[in-house]
Amino acid sequence: MTETVPRPTLEAVAARAGVSRATVSRVVNGSDGVREPLAERVRRAVDELGYVPNQAARSLVTKRHDAVAVIVAEPETRVFADPFFARQLRGISKELTAHDNQLVLLLTEDRDDHARVGRYLAGGHVDGALVFSLHIDDPLPELIQRAGLPTVFGGRPDWNGGPDGVVYVDSDNRGGARDAVRHLLGLGRSRVAHITGALDQTSAVDRLDGFRDVMADADPRLVVEGDFTAACGEWAMRELLDRCPGLDAVFAANDITAAGALRVLRERGLRVPDDVAVVGFDDMLPIAEQTEPPLTTVRQDIEEMGRLMARLLLRDLDRTTAPDESGGTPSGVILPTTLVRRASA
Amino acid sequence: MTETVPRPTLEAVAARAGVSRATVSRVVNGSDGVREPLAERVRRAVDELGYVPNQAARSLVTKRHDAVAVIVAEPETRVFADPFFARQLRGISKELTAHDNQLVLLLTEDRDDHARVGRYLAGGHVDGALVFSLHIDDPLPELIQRAGLPTVFGGRPDWNGGPDGVVYVDSDNRGGARDAVRHLLGLGRSRVAHITGALDQTSAVDRLDGFRDVMADADPRLVVEGDFTAACGEWAMRELLDRCPGLDAVFAANDITAAGALRVLRERGLRVPDDVAVVGFDDMLPIAEQTEPPLTTVRQDIEEMGRLMARLLLRDLDRTTAPDESGGTPSGVILPTTLVRRASA
DNA sequence: GTGAAAGCGCTAACAT
DNA sequence: ATGTTAGCGCTTTCAC
Numbered sequence A, B: 001m002t003e004t005v006p007r008p009t010l011e012a013v014a015a016r017a018g019v020s021r022a023t024v025s026r027v028v029n030g031s032d033g034v035r036e037p038l039a040e041r042v043r044r045a046v047d048e049l050g051y052v053p054n055q056a057a058r059s060l061v062t063k064r065h066d067a068v069a070v071i072v073a074e075p076e077t078r079v080f081a082d083p084f085f086a087r088q089l090r091g092i093s094k095e096l097t098a099h100d101n102q103l104v105l106l107l108t109e110d111r112d113d114h115a116r117v118g119r120y121l122a123g124g125h126v127d128g129a130l131v132f133s134l135h136i137d138d139p140l141p142e143l144i145q146r147a148g149l150p151t152v153f154g155g156r157p158d159w160n161g162g163p164d165g166v167v168y169v170d171s172d173n174r175g176g177a178r179d180a181v182r183h184l185l186g187l188g189r190s191r192v193a194h195i196t197g198a199l200d201q202t203s204a205v206d207r208l209d210g211f212r213d214v215m216a217d218a219d220p221r222l223v224v225e226g227d228f229t230a231a232c233g234e235w236a237m238r239e240l241l242d243r244c245p246g247l248d249a250v251f252a253a254n255d256i257t258a259a260g261a262l263r264v265l266r267e268r269g270l271r272v273p274d275d276v277a278v279v280g281f282d283d284m285l286p287i288a289e290q291t292e293p294p295l296t297t298v299r300q301d302i303e304e305m306g307r308l309m310a311r312l313l314l315r316d317l318d319r320t321t322a323p324d325e326s327g328g329t330p331s332g333v334i335l336p337t338t339l340v341r342r343a344s345a
Numbered sequence C: 001g002t003g004a005a006a007g008c009g010c011t012a013a014c015a016t
Numbered sequence D: 001a002t003g004t005t006a007g008c009g010c011t012t013t014c015a016c
Helices: A010-017 A021-028 A036-049 A055-062 A084-098 A111-122 A140-147 A173-186 A202-214 A230-243 A255-267 A302-318 B010-017 B021-028 B036-049 B055-062 B084-098 B111-122 B140-147 B173-186 B202-214 B230-243 B255-267 B302-318
Strands: A067-073 A102-108 A128-132 A151-154 A168-171 A192-195 A249-252 A277-282 A296-300 A332-335 A337-340 B067-073 B102-108 B128-132 B151-154 B168-171 B192-195 B249-252 B277-282 B296-300 B332-335 B337-340
Touching: A010 A021, A010 A036, A021 A036, A055 B055, A067 A084, A067 A111, A067 A140, A067 A302, A084 A102, A084 A302, A084 B084, A084 B102, A102 A111, A102 B084, A111 A140, A128 A140, A128 A302, A140 A151, A151 A302, A168 A173, A168 A202, A168 A302, A173 A192, A173 A202, A173 A249, A173 A277, A173 A296, A173 A337, A192 A202, A192 A230, A192 A255, A230 A249, A230 A255, A249 A255, A255 A277, A302 A332, B010 B021, B010 B036, B021 B036, B067 B084, B067 B111, B067 B140, B067 B302, B084 B102, B084 B302, B102 B111, B111 B140, B128 B140, B128 B302, B140 B151, B151 B302, B168 B173, B168 B202, B168 B302, B173 B192, B173 B202, B173 B249, B173 B277, B173 B296, B173 B337, B192 B230, B230 B249, B230 B255, B249 B255, B255 B277, B302 B332
Parallel strands: A067 A102, A067 A128, A128 A151, A151 A168, A168 A332, A192 A249, A249 A277, A277 A296, B067 B102, B067 B128, B128 B151, B151 B168, B168 B332, B192 B249, B249 B277, B277 B296
Antiparallel strands: A102 B102, A296 A337, B296 B337
8 A cells, every 4th residue: 555656856857857956946946047948848757757846855945834834722612513613724725725835733622732732833844823812811822922933813812912913813793793783773672682702702802892882871781791602592591581571682692692592582482583683693504594583693704714814824924034024914804794684683 | 023043953952962963863753772861961952952853854854744634525515514524623633643643634625626635645745644535426535545645534435446445434324324213113103204415425325224224115205315404404304294294203314404304394383203203413513402392313423533533544654664454454444323312303 | 872974855056 | 047066954874
């Protein structure tokens, strides 16, 4: 199975084409300055021999790897309960592939993993890193920053430490939340409640802020803290109903939570949207489309987010000898969200 | 940001420890034959300098990369509609990490990607490959086989081509399906229908076979072909109800399909499980637990599947100079499934 | 047990 | 425009 067909080297190609290794290298790397007849001969030799450059040898001298690490912190299993992760990866993969870069995936769970990742990054295997720093106070960002690798974050990092030019891509969580609440208000609702996400993630905080932007003077009992899970959506909905039986709308921090809330509303005999209107966040398809009734929610373009992260990083990598440090690099890029109307509100 | 702190080399460590490069190399690679006092001195030098071996240089001579490719074919977006993918990756990642191997992720969508993957694999960047070949007739398996890399498949490949010792890991789809149907029978149901998955995937075929194992003489109209989607679950359920109004149970090829079927049953005023019992497959948590009523389903341990794939591959890679070719390598490993009882059946 | 030296396959000056 | 040459940082015989 593992037969050892020694792959042809530059040398072999050179011999076959009757030129020097340098010339072959030039042709292979597309640097101009090789005249056509010769170049053609080299190209033929290359595919007659099925030559493929040895990346290790190349990296050894160029110090480039054409590979970037994608680091996903997933202390909770939340990442794995939803299809986000895959979408993001797909976006990243597409962009990376288009630029001939490899995607090295690093999944981390506990602190041991952090050390490992730090070592890996410091080990110079990759040219840059894409990081999903899910939680506030995560030690990962600092570790990475210290490794001195160009990095782009997915989701606004809670980078208290320094107002430096951290590059990140995020959805407009705050704006999306405002849209959701305004939509509810536009429906004539006035007692709008909010079930938050896990407040150790900036996305949850931002959505809460968005809610407050619109509902500045709302009864504080209309806000209950959740954690993005369905179980918590149920619990929170019950709590809400007990506290404020008169509420007529709920904005949940994500679709899963909204699904939980929906179930409790049904169980209590309340009709959606007639008695209580519900809006979610994410537009996580398998969930949002299949709740009863289908969920009105705030969509974020998760794949585009991944693609953009990769694009930003690659651009950074291309300015090899950093001409201007903080030049035109926006430190944060916020992607717009859109409200998707279904039956629940 | 990208400051160029030239990393210490073996040479540097050797100098600091007052030994030769060879000795440092031996210590770093844990090969015995270096006496304690010396070894200790080397180790100190290593972490005083924060030395990390240069993988490219190492690969250049060892021809090992300590990296494996994970190839996910996803012509459909199905992969991205469910959390499978993430679970599988997690299992793989854990195992690889434990053995200091890197995970290079290759997502493919169309035939261009196939060529690219073929080139990459042939390019000798990785030591082996883990492949999720989702569809029958997928050209990927052959491409990979030709690259001559040790490979393990996720899901039984439809390897008509050759009865060679293809290594794969799969769930016991057929057995699980049998369990599901028997459970339904045990509930006293007699007119059990089946909504199949996309029959160009072996998992769907195997589940159908399992159904038939138990319902050998069932009315053929009780089987309708689906494609693993919810939309199709709805459509198929309607079709089924029209064809055989008397049916009293449904086994759906996966949970998403089952969710669709459930919706139609409710819409038609049929009660679950009283009038019609429903069983799904996968135990995809965010779905199965949240349907109305919660879904009885067949669980597969998807993370373990990933872990096992990685383990099998690594074992293969370790027998560097293949002592016995087809020795003890099982060509296929089937993981058991378990029936999870909830309210729907 | 330890060191010296020869490459691994490639790129990038530097010559020509 | 093309060839020559010197490494990149490491492992691995082979001497000692």
